[in-house]
Amino acid sequence: MGDGTGKRAFVLKGIGVSPGIVIGKAHLFDRFDARASFYRLQDDTLVSQEIKRFRGALKESEKQLLDVKNRLRELAGREPLYIIDVHLLILRDKMFVNHTVQFIKEMRINAEWAIKMTIDKYRDIFDKVEDEYLKGRINDIRYVGQMITRNLAGGKKDVVPDIGDKGIIIAIDLSPADTAQMMMNKVLGFATDMGGKTSHTAIVARAVEIPAVVGLESITKMVRTNDDIIVDGSAGLVVVNPDPEMIKVYDDKRRHFEIAQENFLKYARLPAVTKDNYRVDIGGNIEFIEEIPTALSHGAEGIGLYRTEFIYINKEQLPTEEEHFSHYRSIVGVEGLKWATIRTFDLGGDKFYSDPKLAKEMNPQMGLRAIRFCLKEVDMFKVQLRAIARASAFGKTRIMFPMISGIEEIREAKRLFCEVKDDLAGKGIPVGKDIEIGVMVEVPSAVIIADELAKEVDFFSIGTNDLIQYALAIDRINERVTYLYEPLHPAVLRLIKQVVDVGHKAGIRVAMCGEMAGDPAYVMILLGLEIDELSMNPLAIPRVKKIIQESTLSESKTMLEKVMTFSSASPIREFVCNYMRERFPEEFQLNGD
């Protein structure tokens, strides 16, 4: 802050994914740094010991890689084997090893520090390479460096990064494994190079109510740890090295935002009933048990989506039935929450990319994930199903299967679930009587055959994030195509309408649990569609409820009719934005959405 060294103030524009403003110190998060502690060796006798320690970690890493290679060999496809070969060669690379040993000897530093210096050296070299592909190989070197460092730390245990004082995390992108290791109470905000509205960073930021801006492209290169920065998650801006005047302006903005937030909470506790007495159930999407109090205080009436992937992440071994059960037990039958919809294992795609044990897929979003994976790994799946069935004895439970694309998948999933329930019943273990089974409608084919699917299940829940991505063929974490991610695309609206109409005709409940359900701009459209339950990030509930409470079903239907007459997204967006701005001037002028 104005320390006279003339650090220039500049502003970066990204995508605001979690609203609010925070002013603080930047903390550059690097998976490598995060696990390492650096220190100097006290005397010469420690040098040879340190080198031995380094070589030991090399051996251990080599063993692990060979182990992975052997396991992969059994699977089809030789491509991953080559990647491991490359990693092995880096491990054994004389120059890589010698540089590191040399750093330990000459600078009398610990192995972790020396590895970091070796990697930095290679980064400098590779940065000068013009070929983009070769440039990217620095990631392989970093990967190997991380692996050795992990083994230096005693192998299995990951060291939890300590960011010291509170700070704003600056990163390329954050995976669930990264955020799971952070001490979230010390994190004030996120600013990342990559990502979009529905990437993991965004979801976590909204869950813990901190501002976040993603898709900044190169903030990790432009900001250093300890720089002063402002993250404006409402406007999607990051101000680096702000001058005192800017800080004052943003401080006022921050206060303004917080007051507005408090106002919303007043509406949160009341039910979502329109002026003409039409009621919508409001659920909260949660991932961690810690989010339940927030969900309650923000007005969730049930849990509309409980994500279970977290239970699997960062584990050496697969979670046991008891581990599963303890999680489900704490979200089922919570006082004040009328139901809990548990989504089974939806791993794959962007949720798990940092696990080296899983083979990389070229297009993981369309790969072996979710129900596809579960129906292949039946034993693993049954562990989860048993735990859910047991938890259902303690309160209203809905089980939801993700990524269903055809009738066989839901039938098979149901068959397995029945098997598990019968087995439990045979052993005298109680199972909920009123447990409901549903599919998450997110693959376009499921929409098209919704009439068939409706015969199999008790409810639908529309997962808009993936439905939009699959229907419009866009990779939602690729910031170069996020502009095409458009919930108001007429194709998307028609798909949703079809699911609701078919579901209601068959007499089953239709919920929506994607990001779209929590966007205030779409509330009247969703009302007009007569969706039975909207489930969203708890923080979005107060605003959505307020809009529902102030509208009527009949005007929403009229609005929807008009919306469905347009042939493309932009006139729809223009119409909806204007309409909502005029209808709810207070709600839609603050941050211009």
Added chain:
Amino acid sequence: MVLIKTFEIKNKLGLHARVAAKLINVTTRYKSKIFFERDGKVANGKSLLSILTLACPLGSRLTIRAEGADAREAVADLGKLINDKFGED
């Protein structure tokens, strides 16, 4: 003995990681010291990272220098691998 020979890189992607890995598999079998050279930059032929930093694209010329008793065999073997486009495309 010292043997020097120049080859043209003919595979589409140039000396990328997988191909460099194949080169290493050959060079490390020989006792000779082996160096690769391109545009005045020299790389240790037994170091993957070193080879990658040469960044040889399709059509670039790579000079191999081998020093030692088995230099001839080493260069012949490497030449075969390069001319075979490393068994790719």
